[in-house]
Amino acid sequence: MEPTERTSVLVCMTCRSALDRVDARCSGAVLADATCSAAGDAPDICVQRVRCLGNCTRGPSAAIRTPNAWTYVFGGLDPTCDADALIAGARLLAAAPDGLMPWRGRPEILKRALIARVPPIDFVESDL
């Protein structure tokens, strides 16, 4: 599947939490591993590690995007708890007919943790 056709969860692997021990792996790397595990061999979701998503003061961070939809950036994620929510959110967005991640059914953490969203490339706001 081409990059332009797939649904991706991009996990910032450089995010460091204030609670991270100096000698431990950073939270972003742990979240990236957990998200890869949560996706498993799913053919519909691609998990990508990136450095960095620029949300350094409010990490750990991840973004979700799929063709013809808004891109969502989330922060303040829990590296050990929120990987499943990212995968579920990615599937919700991929199935959304209007390109918006639906509120109903959205994992609670993805309701609270929104950092920003960006519209699809051909988006034009209505009623201007």
Place this chain on the structure above:
Amino acid sequence: MEPTERTSVLVCMTCRSALDRVDARCSGAVLADATCSAAGDAPDICVQRVRCLGNCTRGPSAAIRTPNAWTYVFGGLDPTCDADALIAGARLLAAAPDGLMPWRGRPEILKRALIARVPPIDFVESDL
């Protein structure tokens, strides 16, 4: 020019600042107007009004994107001062050979005000 080929500044026109008077236009709408004025008739930059970029607690907000480059979201902008910086940042990004907005020459506000950034669609992190 097709949407997939142009450099865009997307301004959130629903951002409201704590300093906005109840009976006044919201800061986001003022920033959107100022950014359109700053762009003028420039053929290389498209200013788009959107509602909303999801950065509601740290607005006013704007995003900059161009083909084959990272998308940048900025917040805490000044609606009356920062429009020129957004246009300058958009041109810097459009000219960047590596798809990253260069630090050198970047308007100061776009150094301080980064909210998040998302890589281009075909991005693959190196050295993983």
